[in-house]
Amino acid sequence: MADPFFDTNHRLVAEETPGDNAAAMGVGELAQKLKRVVEGEFGHVRLRGEISGYKRVASGHAYLSLKDDSAVLDGVIWKGQVNMLPFQPQDGIEVIATGKITTYPGRSKYQIIIDRMELAGEGALMALLEKLKAKLAGEGLFESARKKRLPFLPRTIGVVTSPTGAVIRDILHRLADRCPSHVLVWPVKVQGDGAAQEVARAIGGFDAMPAETRPDLVIVARGGGSIEDLWAFNEEVVVRAVAACSIPIISAVGHETDTTLCDFAADLRAPTPTAAAEMAVPVLADLRLTLDAHAQRTERCARRYHDRGRERLEALVRVLPKRDALLGPQRQRADDAGARLDRGLERRIGSARSQLDRAGGALRPAILEQRLLRATERLEGVRRLLDSVHPNRPLERGYAWVEGRPGGKVISTAAAARGAGAVTLHFRDGAVDARVERSGAKAYDKPVVDQPTLL
Known part of the structure; x- marks a missing residue:
């Protein structure tokens, strides 16, 4: 068996040998040549097939497959064409797609770029509808x-x-x-x-x-x-x-x-x-007729109710007793009460007159004079009492009362006088202003009068 590493048909490193028709081409170069051949040969085609695996991605483009009983072909619909389709593609719908056959070198496959898509007859249209x-x-x-109810008008x-x-x-x-x-x-x-x-x-x-x-x-x-x-x-x-x-x-x-x-x-x-x-x-004329009919029925019902009420009232009036029969006992009781009232008033006036006579006999002049004398004596006693407690009475005996300045409050202690500094001395025949000079004076010390002024 020949060694593959030394077989001239299976060389380890590629070399150009006499008789080679062309140099080795790249994969991309071949893909581009295939793309030109396919697009040049077929150009635009119309294909009939059933949609399978339809999906629209975030970019707006749509991808799908068209298939029949024997083959499957991938297809692409760019975003602008998707928005112009007359219907929403769905799996299982048979369509006729018009577009250009091309290749996708990135996956070594061929596909159709769809420009227009139509439903394959009314049967497909009805299937899509269902x-x-x-x-x-x-x-x-x-x-x-x-479902919502329609408004009447x-x-x-x-x-x-x-x-x-x-x-x-x-x-x-x-x-x-x-x-x-x-x-x-x-x-x-x-x-x-x-x-x-x-x-x-x-x-x-x-x-x-x-x-x-x-x-x-x-x-x-x-x-x-x-x-x-x-x-x-x-x-x-x-x-x-x-x-x-x-x-x-x-x-x-x-x-x-x-x-x-x-x-x-x-x-x-x-x-x-x-x-x-x-x-x-609604028909406006019919509506007006209906409203008129309702108005007439309402009027008839109201009139009927009124008539029936009047009939019931008249029936009740016929069975009611007469006015004199109803008011006769009350009138008689009123007359009796009036007569009793007259007699009662006469008795009450007579009793009051007797009480007045008795009271008038007790009102003699001597009794009134005694009561007036006692009242006069009590009033004189009250006057003497008021005169004895009058605040100016001690001033007649040589006393005076002290008033602080300013403020006019009565001062009753030496400490308060020292605190006030300026005071007013009230005597029986007038008042003089004074100033306390000796802050340490005792209670029996006399205040020094500074420029006494008769008020």
Whole structure:
């Protein structure tokens, strides 16, 4: 067996040998050549396949695979193209993708860069619709418990529709016929790219308005068309906006046979936009007739109640006793009481007159003089007592009383006089100011008078 290290077909170190057609190329160089060959050969292609492994990453780009019974091809949708897709891709949906075949050298594979994606026929469209319907129903967005009652007579009605189509004219005309109302129109596209986003923003815009201007009812309306024409109202963003709106919503998309997911999420479905206007408001003439009928019934009930009350009163009056029969005993008792009162007053006056006579006999002049004399003596005794305790009485015997300056408080001790310094001496015939010179004088020392002044 030949040694591989010395076999000329299995050299350890590569060397250029005679007969080699080309030098060894790098892996990247080969990848680039393959990329140019693939892109030059195929360019743009249209592929039919089923979506598998669809995911959208944080950058906004989407990655997926297209497969059929025999092969699988990876695909990429850049962020700008994802936002322009007319539907939300989901696994299991058959589509037709248009794009450019290229290679990805980093993983040694080829893939399709998708520029446009469409559903592969109405069958695929219905399959996508059923999958989305099942998903949203599983979240409870279509449950009847979430439905809100429509206001009986809305003051303001918001309409989400195209401003140029016949739909808005039909709605305004029917509202004017039945019950003229204030209408706010939020113009949107009702089909094509971006229509679903505009409808969802309009619903959210009405819901975010201030309470004083926000409509009491919203109508989402569009005329009839194919399932593709109405597809914007099957988009998840529209369905979620309808379900989340706090304002009651009537869905009037398409004709009677057309059904969209918006109809399931709305609080009420109308077969046509005109029917939505009829559901939104009552007939004003019928309402006036109803109010008139209620007024008449109320008046009849009040009159009937009044008549029955009068009949009961008259019946009671007939069975009541006569006035004289009711008041006769009371009148007699009043007369008896009046007679007894006269007699009682006479007796009371006679008794009082007797008491007055007895008291008058006891009031003799001698008794009054004695009482007056005793009262005079008591008054004179009180006067003498007051005169004896008058504060100026001791002054007549040579005493004086001392008043401190300033303040005018009576001083009764030597210590208080020394503390005051300046004093006023009050005598029987007047007062003089004095100043205490000897702070150490004894109690019996006389104060030195400084410039006595007669007051």
